[in-house]
Amino acid sequence: MRYEKSIFPNRLLPYLLILPQILVVAVFFLWPALRVLAESIIRVNAFGMNPRFVGLDNFVRAVTSGRYLNSLEVTAIYCVITTLLAMAIGLGIALLVEGTQRGRGVYRTLFAWTYAIPTAVVGTLWLFMFQTEVGVASRALKSLGIYWNYGINGFDAMFLIILLTVWQQFAFNYLFFTAGLKSVPKNLLEAATLDGCGAVRKFWHVSFPLLSPTTFYLLVLNITQVFFSTFAVINIVTQGGPHDSTNTLVYQIYMDAFLNSNTSLAAAQTVLLIILVSALTVLQFRYINRQVHYQ
DSSP: OOOOOOOOSSTTHHHHHHHHHHHHHIIIIIHHHHHHHHHTTEEOOTTSOSOEEOTTHHHHHHHTOHHHHHHHHHHHHHHHHHHHHHHHHHHHHHHHHHTOSSSHHHHHHHHHHHHHSOHHHHHHHHHHHTOTTTSHHHHHHHHTTOOOOTTTOHHHHHHHHHHHHHHHHHHHHHHHHHHHHHTSOHHHHHHHHHTTOOHHHHIIIIIHHHTHHHHHHHHHHHHHHHHHSOHHHHHHHTTTOSTTTTOOHHHHHHIIIIISOOHHHHHHHHHHHHHHHHHHHHHHHHHGGGGOOOO
């Protein structure tokens, strides 16, 4: 395939066209990243003045802190359960909708709505539903003999934020799995049917292997999403409590930076978080990507 070479009337024009994007990246990504990296190796007083170089001391303080290690454990549990549930539910609903003959378009729209609702609104609504003693969901659970109180029970609080995150995140996975299922060749499914394969065997031996690129892509995005984009849910619903049972890495960074006024420690934790997520992504591409069939 031959590509035609673009010819601009002025040699500076292509650089001027990409200049706005370069400025956006530099101002909102590169500059903050450099500031965080610089602040992670210094220490300032409570007023943010008198900086002094401390090397890796902030990183050592972070990884030896009991609260930081607890937030790492909470994040790992939260990430694994949320990612698996959101992807499994998204795939299951995509299969059910694709197997429906009537009203398929309506179902697609309804299930996609949950992802369109802002996280702050979702957190507030679920907070009202599960409010102890007065929430609709809490009262329903109490009628079944389940005494729900996410304010004092760490298990209830973790269960609530996992349920909330999965409810919103599964729609994103559902949309991609729906697109992936539509790309599965019909002749392969028909051949499997002629060979006597049932619905389950057709899925595991035909559809699911061909969905591996979509599954791998969603796995990377879901893990990244849980690590970086769940601050609003925790801040609105649990504030990291009770007793740090829902205190994730992102929320711990927020607490150290804005509540404890320790920006240097928060900067070091931010660098560690970026390194951790980058390492997880590299491992996924190195090992899991080998099981992906792109053709």
